[in-house]
Amino acid sequence: MVGYLTSLAIFIATYALFSLGLNLQWGFTGLINFGHVAFLTLGAYVTVLLSLNGVPIILATAAGGLCAALLGLLIGLSTLRLREDYLAIVTIGVAEVVRLIALNEEWLTKGTRGVYSYPLPLDKLAPNIAVKLGMIGILAGIFGMGLWQLWKWVSVLPNEDNAVPSVRRLTRSSLPFFVGYGLCLTVLAVILWLGFSVDFGFLFVAVVPLALGVGIPYLQFKQPIAHFKQQPWGTHGAIAIATFTFSVVMMAFWADVLGLWDYTYKAGLMWLLVVSVAIVFWRLEALVNSPWGRVLKAIREDEDVAKALGKNVFRYKLQSLMIGGAIAGLAGSFYAWQLTFINPDGFISLLTFQAWIIVVLGGSGNNVGTLLGSLIFWAYDAATRFLLPVLLPLDDARLGAFRVMVIGLLMIVLMMWRPQGILGKKDELSLGR
Amino acid sequence: MSYPLEDNPMTASQLSPLLSANGLCKSFGGIKAVQNVTLEVEQGKIVGLIGPNGAGKTTLFNLLCNFISPDQGSVLFDGKPIHTMPCHSIALQGMVRTFQVARVLSKLSVLDNLLLAAPHQTGEKLSNTWVFAQRPSIVNEEKRLRNRAAEILESVGLSHMIHAYAGSLSGGQRKLLEMGRALMTNPKLILLDEPAAGVNPTLIKQICEHVKIWNQQGITFLVIEHNMEVIMSLCDRVWVLAEGQNLMCGTPTEVQSNAKVLEAYLGN
Numbered sequence: 001m002v003g004y005l006t007s008l009a010i011f012i013a014t015y016a017l018f019s020l021g022l023n024l025q026w027g028f029t030g031l032i033n034f035g036h037v038a039f040l041t042l043g044a045y046v047t048v049l050l051s052l053n054g055v056p057i058i059l060a061t062a063a064g065g066l067c068a069a070l071l072g073l074l075i076g077l078s079t080l081r082l083r084e085d086y087l088a089i090v091t092i093g094v095a096e097v098v099r100l101i102a103l104n105e106e107w108l109t110k111g112t113r114g115v116y117s118y119p120l121p122l123d124k125l126a127p128n129i130a131v132k133l134g135m136i137g138i139l140a141g142i143f144g145m146g147l148w149q150l151w152k153w154v155s156v157l158p159n160e161d162n163a164v165p166s167v168r169r170l171t172r173s174s175l176p177f178f179v180g181y182g183l184c185l186t187v188l189a190v191i192l193w194l195g196f197s198v199d200f201g202f203l204f205v206a207v208v209p210l211a212l213g214v215g216i217p218y219l220q221f222k223q224p225i226a227h228f229k230q231q232p233w234g235t236h237g238a239i240a241i242a243t244f245t246f247s248v249v250m251m252a253f254w255a256d257v258l259g260l261w262d263y264t265y266k267a268g269l270m271w272l273l274v275v276s277v278a279i280v281f282w283r284l285e286a287l288v289n290s291p292w293g294r295v296l297k298a299i300r301e302d303e304d305v306a307k308a309l310g311k312n313v314f315r316y317k318l319q320s321l322m323i324g325g326a327i328a329g330l331a332g333s334f335y336a337w338q339l340t341f342i343n344p345d346g347f348i349s350l351l352t353f354q355a356w357i358i359v360v361l362g363g364s365g366n367n368v369g370t371l372l373g374s375l376i377f378w379a380y381d382a383a384t385r386f387l388l389p390v391l392l393p394l395d396d397a398r399l400g401a402f403r404v405m406v407i408g409l410l411m412i413v414l415m416m417w418r419p420q421g422i423l424g425k426k427d428e429l430s431l432g433r
Numbered sequence: 434m435s436y437p438l439e440d441n442p443m444t445a446s447q448l449s450p451l452l453s454a455n456g457l458c459k460s461f462g463g464i465k466a467v468q469n470v471t472l473e474v475e476q477g478k479i480v481g482l483i484g485p486n487g488a489g490k491t492t493l494f495n496l497l498c499n500f501i502s503p504d505q506g507s508v509l510f511d512g513k514p515i516h517t518m519p520c521h522s523i524a525l526q527g528m529v530r531t532f533q534v535a536r537v538l539s540k541l542s543v544l545d546n547l548l549l550a551a552p553h554q555t556g557e558k559l560s561n562t563w564v565f566a567q568r569p570s571i572v573n574e575e576k577r578l579r580n581r582a583a584e585i586l587e588s589v590g591l592s593h594m595i596h597a598y599a600g601s602l603s604g605g606q607r608k609l610l611e612m613g614r615a616l617m618t619n620p621k622l623i624l625l626d627e628p629a630a631g632v633n634p635t636l637i638k639q640i641c642e643h644v645k646i647w648n649q650q651g652i653t654f655l656v657i658e659h660n661m662e663v664i665m666s667l668c669d670r671v672w673v674l675a676e677g678q679n680l681m682c683g684t685p686t687e688v689q690s691n692a693k694v695l696e697a698y699l700g701n
Contacts, residue, residue, distance in 0.1 A: 018642065103553070130579075151631070155590075239516040283563070286566040287559075287562055287563065287566060289566070290556050290566040290571070291548070291554045291555075291556035291557045291562070291571070291575070292556060292557055292558070292559055292562045292566075294541070294549050295549065295557055296544055297538070297540070297545075298538050298541065298549050300539045301539070301540055301541070302536055302538060304500070304532075304536065305532075305536050305538060306521075306535075306549075307500070307521050307524075307551060308498065308500075308519045308520065308521075308524060308529065308530050308531075309524055309529065309550045309614065309618060310521045310522070310524030310525040310529070310534075310552050310618060311521055311549075311557075311616070312521045313521065320558050322686075332700060
């Protein structure tokens, strides 16, 4: 179970990194990139092949990111002066070209047989107690910051319909619950670690917290049900998402702490990934809130205005495409390290569209939303993988198809009910030009 | 050339024009939108550009700013040829345009719309922001720009909307914001494309007042406008276009009483 949770967390974080790149390009600059997987592929292959040939792993990773950025430069130079739909077309093509090169240039990439037994980061690490504690401390710091951000988001939720009591009061009053729940999860993590059934675990992580998180804050009132009914659905949804996120994050945290303690490669990789995501996220936030980011947002809305005001639109688009590409390239390295075997089948266009789902789900142009989108996407994947067989008497193939169908359905519902994504700002949608 | 440039004592020969366009041509397929058009804007003046719908006024604006590159002809601004420059460099030279239908960045705040416009910002360069976006030079610059933006908003009467989304402004307010935004670029010349279109009479007066005040502060204007009152009250000179060609140029009174102009507007 700990191993599984670690893998899940690695998936969440890798896709979060991958999607953060897309969010810079699409969410902030408005570039339609339908070939994001090309950057991931290039990052993965360059890193792996260089490190196989004896280049230190950190340099190989940097080279992977750099190559992905150069690919962005190439795509940008050839298409960014055209209308934006051309970029969409060209990026799809580039992604296929990159994958086909990986498939056919066997002298370099071994084709479908794939590349394996390449060096992995931190795999031979045998940390002593001080290093372990240090790593756990850094991890705790990052997760603490994350939870603090989550908390801030919930407690400043706008009280849309002026419903009483305010969301702020609700969330404040549920703080003890969150803390107690975190402790419960800790105990649960240990119980699961000792070997409980997986079905039971996911029922506990996914369903029970949702019910408790949404319900418990209302127990402070004399008529909890009446108060519950007064709140708009948005509030229940927000608290449910917050609780769910909280439980997944806590589980992942404890899984990694346990993994780091009895040091395993996966736990080390997860640690490295969490640190990378944190750094990338932090830098991206600084960038998009700087004057540089302001220009990007202006370009997203109206290129001509940015041009008329003396901004070199082409250069900004190029920069955005390159940085987004480099981030995806870094995600590619982690993707390869986590799989420990790569071949071109692992880099199909589906990945691009999963990144799109994550970005749109969380709310385009919102980095926190992208992180949340990745978490919800993969938690959904995991929860249905284990829950559905219990609930539905279908064979594996049909269940697989059913799960994808439900994702599509959920996206449609989300687009109808909340077209701006979970964390997007509704005001911005209703504003005309 | 058939228009009476030489008759007027206050012409190019004496005051070197801030902006001058010579022999501009542009065709879209078979349609000759602008043919051999010449235009001069003298330093410190408010110059009008009128003509019936479809005369090519907005196309001319686009040519001047190189939003569309001319087939033939040249544009000189401040003594430098600008028809070969990309449009963002033209704006940085000190010539900024507004749009016929006000184009504000509706999902940014009113303040951000203005801050965006400031030229040559340190924090705009990726090389300055990617490691340390909160460095003092950037923070101080932002503070300075905020103060300047607040001043401009105060002067156009939008300070109460400073943190609102620009998309929530009314049509007239958007025109004002767009002008404020143009002002924020520290321009020498502002090209206004129909500043009074779709704006209520009170606000039109306000806009005219602002243009006059800014003109006294040393900014030159080139104004496309259909509203003759605005033209009469603002402009020192008026250029008339019809069917993509120069028709005449003169003072507003001259233009108003000119038979050719009346014919172009009203037909025979």
